[in-house]
Amino acid sequence: MNPKPTVAVLFGGRSSEHGVSCVTAGGVLGAIDRDTYDVVAIGITRDGRWTLASTDAADWRIVDGAMPVVADEGPTVLPPVRVGSTEWRLDDGTAVTPLGAIDVVFPVLHGPYGEDGTIQGALELIDARFVGSGVLASAVGMDKQFMKAAFVDAGLPVAPGIVLRPGEPVAPRMPELEKLGLPVFVKPARAGSSMGISKVTSWDELEAAVADAAKHDPKVLVEAGIVGREIETAVLATGQEVRTSPQGEIVTKGDHAFYDFEAKYLDEGNVELLCPTALDPGVAATVADFARRAFLAVGAEGLARVDCFVGSDGYVTVNEINTMPGFTTTSMYPRMWAVAGIAYPALVEALIQEALNRPLGLR
Missing domain, CATH: 3.30.1490.20 (ATP-grasp fold, A domain)
Known part of the structure; x- marks a missing residue:
């Protein structure tokens, strides 16, 4: 029998979104079918060291309002030293030992030094298969200046x-x-x-x-500032097929002037996430079309979440694309696909399979 493929979940990182990445990793680690895949967790500390981490999803939860952190302990993880090798290694400070073959990396880093094409470039340099967009789409999707330029070039309306x-x-x-x-x-x-x-x-x-x-x-x-409802759409691309989910809507209450960090992660009681949300059928079709066009405009792969504003007159403005959106079990991306009939574990499976089947090298 062939051995099970090994999936490495890569998370943490040097950005201010380190904790968010850890929470996302917990969601993915809890969803991967351990009967189908062997799983390795690679955490990147705040100062950039790659270390072997816990694969237990429970270790990456928010506890009493505190975000989880990749501890600076455990052996250092070393990637392959040449193209064509899938063998990763461990360095405990006294000896370098094999970690084993990793067939696909699931990078759930958010922000600079991860979601911006940095990690994607490192993985492409060694021909490692990975989930999500490549260097260019990740970089453009992270930089709002150039993201807007790509959207405008594709004929999409953006805020001045x-x-x-x-x-x-x-x-x-x-x-x-x-x-x-x-x-x-x-x-x-x-x-x-x-x-x-x-x-x-x-x-x-x-x-x-x-x-x-x-x-x-x-x-x-x-x-x-754009006055309107904040509408989100999840995009999933497998092979040549680019699909969009039912739309979701974010409604904030209490003291939140907008959907800020605290509302997203620490004050769920004052945030209502509606999916599917009520939209005029024509407006819903426009939002779906814009989401797909935004995905293609930056050259995204695998997954993304596209956020739009819908005014009272039905006018749709594209706000941004997230090429590695929040991916916890309660995040909008998996929740929108759940409404479409794709459960969280099936979504994770689809993304891993897409990465395993994607051609290596320039594409």
Whole structure:
């Protein structure tokens, strides 16, 4: 009999979304069929060391509001040293020993140094199979400036915005910024999970909001606020087929001015996730079409979540694409597919199989 394929779940990382990645890893680890696959967990510490980690999903839960963290302990994991090898190794500081063959990597890193094409490039360098998008789609999907450019080139409507380069002062740009009108949203150009995002309702708040965003990324996007419902669509691509899920909607309550980090992960009681949500059939068709076009515009592979705003007049604006969306059992991406009849474990299985069957090298 052929041995079971080995799946390595790769998570953690150096970005401010380290904890979110760990929670996502817990969801994936809990969903992989251990009768079909052998599973290895590779955590990346906050300072960038790759280490062998627990494969128990329970070890990667949020506990009393605290995010899990990859501990700086255990042997270092070493990837193959040449193309064509699937043999990974362990270094405990005294000797290098075999870890074994890894057939496919499931990277669930969020933010810079992971979701932005960095990890994808490292894996492509050694011809390792992996779940999700490659270098270019991951990089474009992470950088909101170039993501918007790709969307506009594909004929998709986006919110007006102005990019502040690293270290660029706000004051000289104020005449342009004021043309955006209030409110505006200030965002790190290359971050996710709503990290560092502020809603600005007075220009006096802008400098502080830019400084806060710059803690997560020196390049900052100031974007015109769009009034509308926040609608999400999950995209799943297997082979040449690109499918879109029923739409989901996020409704925040309490003190949340928008769907911020706390609302996403720490205050579920004040967030309502509706799926399927009620949309005019024509609007729903437009949202689905835009989601598919956004996926193709950046050259995404495997999975993505596309977020849109729908105004009261039915006008649809594309907000962003996430090439490695939140993937816990309660995240919108798997919840939307569950409504379509694809359960969480089946979704994980589909993504692993897609990666195993994908051609290696340039494509």
